[in-house]
Amino acid sequence: xxxxxxxxxxxxxxxxxxxxxxxxxxxxxxxxxxxxxxxxxxxxxxxxxxxxxxxxxxxxxxxxxxxxxxxxxxxxxxxxxxxxxxxxxxxxxxxxxxxxxxxxxxxxxxxxxxxxxxxxxxxxxxxxxxxxxxxxxxxxxxxxxxxxxxxxxxxxxxxxxxxxxxxxxxxxxxxxxxxxxxxxxxxxxxxxxxxxxxxxxxxxxxxxxxxxxxxxxxxxxxxxxxxxxxxxxxxxxxxxxxxxxxxxxxxxxxxxxxxxxxxxxxxxxxxxxxxxxxxxxxxxxxxxxxxxxxxxxxxxxxxxxxxxxxxxxxxxxxxxxxxxxxxxxxxxxxxxxxxxxxxxxxxxxxxxxxxxxxxxxxxxxxxxxxxxxxxxxxxxxxxxxxxxxxxxxxxxxxxxxxxxxxxxxxxxxxxxxxxxx
Numbered sequence: 001x002x003x004x005x006x007x008x009x010x011x012x013x014x015x016x017x018x019x020x021x022x023x024x025x026x027x028x029x030x031x032x033x034x035x036x037x038x039x040x041x042x043x044x045x046x047x048x049x050x051x052x053x054x055x056x057x058x059x060x061x062x063x064x065x066x067x068x069x070x071x072x073x074x075x076x077x078x079x080x081x082x083x084x085x086x087x088x089x090x091x092x093x094x095x096x097x098x099x100x101x102x103x104x105x106x107x108x109x110x111x112x113x114x115x116x117x118x119x120x121x122x123x124x125x126x127x128x129x130x131x132x133x134x135x136x137x138x139x140x141x142x143x144x145x146x147x148x149x150x151x152x153x154x155x156x157x158x159x160x161x162x163x164x165x166x167x168x169x170x171x172x173x174x175x176x177x178x179x180x181x182x183x184x185x186x187x188x189x190x191x192x193x194x195x196x197x198x199x200x201x202x203x204x205x206x207x208x209x210x211x212x213x214x215x216x217x218x219x220x221x222x223x224x225x226x227x228x229x230x231x232x233x234x235x236x237x238x239x240x241x242x243x244x245x246x247x248x249x250x251x252x253x254x255x256x257x258x259x260x261x262x263x264x265x266x267x268x269x270x271x272x273x274x275x276x277x278x279x280x281x282x283x284x285x286x287x288x289x290x291x292x293x294x295x296x297x298x299x300x301x302x303x304x305x306x307x308x309x310x311x312x313x314x315x316x317x318x319x320x321x322x323x324x325x326x327x328x329x330x331x332x333x334x335x336x337x338x339x340x341x342x343x344x345x346x347x348x349x350x351x352x353x354x355x356x357x358x359x360x361x362x363x364x365x366x367x368x369x370x371x372x373x374x375x376x377x378x379x380x381x382x383x384x385x386x387x388x389x390x391x392x393x394x395x396x397x398x399x400x401x402x403x404x405x406x407x408x409x410x411x412x413x414x415x416x417x418x419x420x421x
Contacts, residue, residue: 006181007189013178014119014146014196020174021118021144029093031171032139039136039167040085046163047078053159054128061152066319067126069254071153081132084387088136094404095142109415114408116142118198121190122389123148123212125204128156133387134201135164135177141407144176146197148190150204154182191216201402203390206317221397223390225317226256227343228375231263231334231360233351238271240372241350246278247374248348249285254319256391257346257378261314261324263334264293269327273300279323280305286322288313293325315341331356335363342366344393346375367393367400 024032043050054073061068094114101111120143122134131147138145149157161179168175180186191200191212199219202212206225213220230248232241248259264272272293279285280301288309289297297306307313313324314337328334338347348370349360357371368378378401380388385403392398398406 006185010180010186010189011193011196013180014190014193016175017119017144017146017178018196020176021116021142023174024139024142024144024176025116027173029095029140031173032093032142033089035139035167035171035173036085036089036136038171039132039163040082040089042163042167043078043082043085043132046159047075050078050156050159050163051075053155056155057128057153066254067152069252071126071128071156073128073156077129081129084381085132085136088140088387088404091140091404093140094408099410106419107417108419111413112410113413115411117407117409119144119146119196120389120407121146121148121193121197121200121218123187123190123200123202123204123208125150125208126152127203128153128160130203131157131160131164131179134389137387137389137404137407139173139176141404143407144174144178146178146180146190148180148187149182151182157182187211188215191218194218201390221390221392221402222394223392223402225343226258226345226378226391227260227315227317227341228257228346228348229261229263229334229338229342230259230348230350230375231328231331231338232265232268232275233331233334233349233353233356234265234267235353235356236265236268236350237352237372238268238274241268242275242278244348244350244372244374245275248376249279249323250283250321251374251376253321256317257375258319259323259375260316260318261326261337261341263337264325264327265331265334266292266327266329269293269296272296272325276301276325279321283321288322288324290324290326292327297325317343331359335360338364338366345391346370346378348373348375367391 057071097114099112103109120138124130135145164177194217197218200216201221202209203223286305288307290309294308309324344366346368347364347366350372351357361369380401380403383401385401388401388403390402392402
């Protein structure tokens with residue numbers, strides 16, 4: 001079978017990247033940190049160039065598209081990215097840590113230590129900040145990085161990759177980062193690069209994640225969609241509930257930890273206009289309410305923003321200023337709703353009842369479960385992991401915000417004195 005030229009070129013690049021990963025593994029951690037600090041300096045020195053590239057990407061996208069905010073870079077975001085790069089550089093190295101050690105009855109000494117995964121591929125959409133984050137975390141963990149971005153962010157990613165290459169050269173590191181072509185046809189050769197790529201992590205829409213999972217022969221760590229609920233229990237502090245709902249929905253609507261569905265105990269129906277007050281007005285949050293919630297809101301919420309919920313209103317990741325509301329009779333109904341419609345990402349309960357809190361924490365199957373706080377905290381930076389490579393919603397290897405500790409594997413070291421079996 002003849003290999004397509006594009007596929008052959010990508011395979012050649014991945015072969016070089018594999019060698020670069022082995023080169024990184026021979027270097028001390030301080031050399032890797034120097035590269036990240038150099039990249040931070042270069043980022044701040046080239047803000048006009050990065051913004052110009054990003055502007056070309058933005059010009060191709062409708063500002064009403066929910067991905068627009070994810071695509072957008074500005075000076076403040078770039079300074080924050082540079083600060084994150086320095087923060088990652090300052091973190092302790094996750095490599096060569098002894099996880100356990102013991103001497104067996106036969107005298108063999110066993111130890112288990114952390115090692116790089118090797119070559120980590122990231123498939124992502126519209127978020128050029130991901131290019132910085134995943135390269136930084138992978139390098140700190142001793143891994144080489146394959147970046148497969150979308151056409152939406154092609155110019156931004158190329159400009160960032162040029163700075164990454166320069167930082168690697170200036171600090172004498174191997175070329176440990178490969179930016180694949182933006183075209184979708186470049187994805188399959190990466191997903192099937194057995195022996196060259198050790199793991200693939202998709203970040204983006206459910207459609208992208210499903211495609212990667214269906215077509216990859218390389219192992220996949222799934223970062224699923226964020227369909228997030230907040231349940232306001234019968235015994236809930238209403239001021240806390242209002243602030244938590246507003247923050248979880250409005251802080252940044254296009255991210256995976258944003259609130260999509262409010263579950264409200266029936267005793268709080270009279271308080272529903274109060275709880276959603278801050279989302280109306282200038283924020284103009286659309287509300288898809290079930291029958292009881294709609295009746296409670298119809299004289300207190302803007303008519304053009306209030307809709308009757310349909311079957312599609314639940315289990316939807318809105319990624320815009322919109323949420324659904326369902327009234328439940330008890331915590332059992334709330335738990336059943338989350339089990340049916342949740343995506344195993346982030347779930348919250350607002351309650352002063354310790355028994356209800358404990359039930360929610362124990363029974364909700366999600367990567368992060370919250371009591372009396374906002375799902376907006378599901379984030380590697382907020383968890384003080386430095387940054388994140390994604391939010392894993394699966395249960396193998398890593399779950400929740402994936403920081404440095406999720407980007408290493410381990411190996412066993414066995415030292416003997418002539419023993420044979």
